[in-house]
Amino acid sequence: MTDKIKKIDSLVADWQTLHRVFIRPEDESSRKTLVKYMEQILFGLHDFLNKHVGVTEEISLVKLAQEYTDTKINKNPQKKLADVIKAIIDEIAPRAVNVASPYFIGHMTSAIPFFMVHLKAITAALNQNVIKLETSKVLSVLEKQVLAKLHRMIFNFDDDFYLEHVQNTETSLGVFTTGGTTANLTALWIARNKSFSPKENFESIEKNGFFEAMKAHNLEKAVVLVSKRGHFSLRKAGGILGLGNQNIIPIDVDVNRSIDLEKLERKIKDLQKDKKTRIIAIIGIAGATETGIIDPLPALADICETHGIHFHVDAAWGGPVLLSETYCHLLKGIERADSVTIDCHKQFYMPMSSGMVYFKDPKALDQIVYHARYVNRPGSVDLGIKTLEGSREANSLILDSALKIMGSRGYALMIEHGIETARQFADKIKQRNLFDLVTPPQLNILTYRLVPEDIRKKLKTADTEERQKLDARLDDINIKLQRIQREAGKSFVSRTRLKCSFKDHHNSVVLRAVIMNPMTTVEILDEILDEQESIFHSLNH
């Protein structure tokens, strides 16, 4: 007996300890310690993050990196599980970024409801793999049901349609992905394949490849059109799908900062002139990553319909707005899309990382059917037959449970809080002499910048050359401001570059705020502006 305890304490790798790792914690007291620490993680970590208002502990990245340079894997165990967890709580958590802080308004990653952590843990404990029925059973069935619920939220077909497809093993209404990037890639993959019908000696682009597709269709290139606010994942898709990322063609935005429809029509005409180019998709953005702006979806749907082009809506960010009765009208036209991307780890407030893509046509995913002899045999209900990803966790369980806990109304409250708080924030910015609102919030994202009084005055009369100098100074001030605030560690806004006015030639540095944490109040936003003003004043001294 004492021998046994000694062994446990001496941290060796042997069969006895190995077996224990697969079964249960070593003994009653270790089990208690473990439960205590797990409790601290499942409940306490959240408390910790909420109390710990600062965004991150003060330590320079250089110093931090120096502590993580040992590249050898230790031969023998170093720590017991409980000690490992304790070290995570004590050493890793304080040095991670506190994305749950209500002062953290810079990115699309934020606080999540605490129950998400438990749902994630359960999903891990069950460890189902929805690639195939043999490793998931009910979770494959549940996934189809959840996909149908969300498909209904977007496309709103009638009861008969959903009864026919919800558990139909021949059709798919959508797929879960690792995020918006792979969701967009899947949508464009299908749009690409659909665009090249079989010909003599040509079956499909999937089988014969890009070169054969071009030859068979007497074409030279294939392109996708999207506003210049399109997410960079679309260019990756251009690369992966063999179109070339330069053929994800950016269209200018107009005064509304959404896609310029006239320029889009002109581009289509241009591209169609020599009959050597195929437009495989036009993309509407429903909540641009940088500005939150929504493209005119009904007009884009009309254009796609007229030309017979696949219409994809990238609603990675904005999709869940459909759950708000007050604001769902902003996404009008999305129901006319051929495919729609929505992220789970953004405004569905799920933990990293999960996204989805939906297809209006339940047969659309047939474009990418893949079988393997050992799994995913033809005719089986395995979900992995029509997905980019192979092995996949059962994220549908988390989304389904969250929808049960929150209801669409619960989600709507968070969405509405974000949009309304962002509007109030915009007013606060406008009321201050030191700030200019650059893009007002259509959803819950806005951009602004700090413009000192003297520069503001000079800008009014400046000629082109002086203007360039002033622009450079403004950029410099706003870059410093954002960096100093981030490093101070109390609050965080991000920054990007945008044209401040329609006629501008210069892409100015702007501060970007994403209001998604329901704990972020107007008072907190006021404090963030106060801090920025005082940072600016300290810059001058």
Ligand SMILES: *Cc1c(COP(=O)(O)O)cnc(C)c1O
């Ligand atoms: C976030 C985002 C993406 C990419 O999603 P990931 O989950 O980061 O891969 C694509 N499009 C838009 C509009 C986004 O906001």
